[in-house]
Amino acid sequence: MFKIEERSTTAESKGKIQVELHGSKYPHRLNFYDKPPLYDVSIEEFETSALNRLRILAEIESSAARNRTWEETKTVTSTQCEKYLPLKSSHALGVDKEAQRRTDHLGHFVLRLAFCRSEELRRRFVKAETTLFKVRYETDESTERESFLSSRDFNWIAVDKAEKDKFREELISYQTRAETFEADRYYKVRWTRVPDLVDRRKVFLKGGWAYVPSREQSSIVYQEFETHLERDLHATSRYMPRLDEDTRLGGILDNLSQGFLAGVSSEWSASPADVNSEAIRAEMVDDLAAKHFPMCMRNSHQRLRADHRLNHFGRLQYGLFLKVLGLSVEEAIVFWRKSFDRITDDTFNKMYKYNIRHSFGLEGKRANYPAKSCQQILTSGGDPGCPYRHFSPENLESTLLSTYGPQGLTSTDLYEIMKTVKGGHFHVACTRVFEITHSSSGVKKGDGIGGGESVTHPNQYTAKSMELAKAQEEKAAMVLG
Template identity: 55%
Template sequence: MISREKRAAASAAASPYAHLTYQHRLNFYDEPPRYNITLDEFESCAIDRLRILSEIESCLARNRSPEDMKTVIDAQCRKFLPLDANTASKLVDVDAQRKRDHLGHFVLRLAFCRSEELRRRFVKSETMLFRIRYELADQNEVNQFLESKKFAWEKASNGELQSLKSELIAVHPRLPWPENGSPPAYYKVNWTSVPDLVAQRKVLLRLGKAYVPATEQESIVLQEFQERIESNLDRTAKALPRLDEDDRILPILGHLADGLLAGIPMDSSFAVTEGDGVTITADMIEDLSRKHFPLCMRNLHDNLRKDKHLKHAGRLQYTLFLKGFGLTLDEAIVFWRKSYRGGKVKDDDFNKEYKYNIRHSYGQEGKRADYPPMNCARIITSQQPSAQESHGCPFKHFSIENLDTALLTKYGSCGMNSSALPEINKYVKDGHYHVACTRVYEITHNIRKGEGLGGGESVTHPNLYARRSMDAAKVLIKAETAPVDPSAMVEG
């Protein structure tokens, strides 16, 4: 009798894809990468994967249906972490795709093994990602992958199934059982391997074994995947102290962990400028802030108008946002000159106290760096503002009472009402601040729940929020001013 290992080896040797380093799209990540990489690869692969995991967390927090989640995550994967089948065009380097996927997983494993909370969230998101990929994969591809693994389950014999026929039918009454033929396929596994099926009473239990129909095979595979990830995370956590002296890697891992806790990746690739022919001037900011700014920037703007001043952290956050929004340096200087002390600050005082910092933010002073607008992850993980400061994320840094008041005051005319507050507060209490902000966008823009900024996209950057809001307004204006087609009119 040929062993499972020999059959798997023979199958691999006979496979037309034996030349590939990664022969399967699906991966249990049992073996770490064993090749040299650059620090740029180390970070970029992890950030791309973090985008996917963060979107999964967002979908789960918003209770999206399994089919909606599958659609959203598949689209995100195609954009940031594509994994084509072996039958894809020869122009596609499937090995390179799978290498990035493999590397990204292990970098995030290093980042998220350091606390129970991080491990729990990482395992949950990774298991969901594997599930989506498993369900979207071709059945032949799935079978080939499963054949290559060593699972602690066995296929129940026909004789054994016949002896348990009445009990199996009682558990699975809708499963076809032919009168004169082989019974349906069942697998025998330790009952601890399928706790979800046991809880739902979807399996027959005998002598510590669960009889799982082939139609429920996915549950066994997912539980196996989850257990292996949990075990490997524990081992990684024990090995992590060896990296304590590597000052190149630890800061990257810390930023990635902050990104997961914030719900979004810690990079600045979401900075959005107008760049479409629209010129933003200082005089337009007041009106645009009421219509298109997210709560964090609306709070900064309103406090600037009220106090005629912002502390340094607030000025920096707001200046960079306006820069990303499309306000030029010259217009930014005009805006801040009018805003400070009601426009009554002397030129010498303004130039000495404020103008240098504005020019510095635009890369015109100091080391002339092109500072990007702050994304949500950076704002959320920033230092708690004091009583005199206005920076930060209101969803994280405001009390629930102050948050509710701010939402009703600033967005009451846009559809926000008290009935929406309990849902938003729940997201805040669960730590899903970007989901709360996304829900505010949906309500104030009269968008169906779950659509987010469009196609289910969550808020990940204040500039992205503002840009999507302006785009939506342009579409609405265009629709309202479109000429009427006489042929579409029907006489009453």
């Protein structure tokens, strides 16, 4: 487990943490993470390595919630890994493999700290990490995989020819082709180590031993990885009270542990204004909301139009969303003034104009505030928040139909959406709504907002929706032209 300590003997080491590592080389792409790291890392590297890994684990959990096939899950996971946590083979040229494997190693151990603190978090972390290991195992080069297996003692017993011939008929009966029997290799382990193979009747059992053919050898490896990680997570949890004394890490770990709730969004840089190559004006917001906004922002817009007001949290959440959408400060003042049409100009200027300018970094400490991500909206507990989490089931169903019915969502879609909501996968529900309402643009189930990714930011949802609409308009113009 981690050994965290302040290093303040020099100016360079301040603000850094130290973590243990026995041995600095990473000979294999596959890793059981037996030994924790020991080297200085900045707080930024500590957090970034974990966030990039968490993006992948969150998408793995989303894949399970969306009932993706194994091949679909493997494709999406591999794509996410290439984007956020590349891990090239030992034969790859032109890449710093040592740096890649160091980042992978560090991120895993940081997430152990975040996810060891409850039984539920440990269960979800182990399941996602085991899936990630399986994907890497299956996509690893055969020579490197064999090298990794040879480097560890998996405590299996190779079945010799005499024993193999003794149980020839029994072994062949377990889906082994007779013509390949002589070339097949078998390994003997206690049956409790391969419960999945026993359950699927894939192995011959004798005297408490399971005879595992080489083609099913991976089951032993996966089970060993899972058991190893479960044990280490429990050991890490016993050290957490001491780690909680480090005030630098508490907020980071709390934020990471929320990662499965809403996925992990990257910092938003693109905006629909870039897609449209034109500024967003105040009078355009009504039309954009009806066509492109996710449910959280459409709900805020509808409440604003109905009540002519929003509470402080609602104004902040919706105002920052509109800012990133491409609404300038001048247009934002016009939009909010028209929305608050039941008050005088003097009241508006005193109560709201300063806050609007402040959100654009023109007042106060002049910070450029980003729009709220799904994770921030879900965990804030404020009003209006995320409809998928905060609405009652009945209200959510009726709102979904009334809001997105014109865009193709039907009552038959509600069962699947509500199932993911009840499972706590709120961003998965939002992603499925996006797929359904953009099917006319060629979006299919499982596509998400592109490449299988789930929605993790309201502006991300809106940008992709507007991008698809623009592509359709251009295509129609080409046909007519």
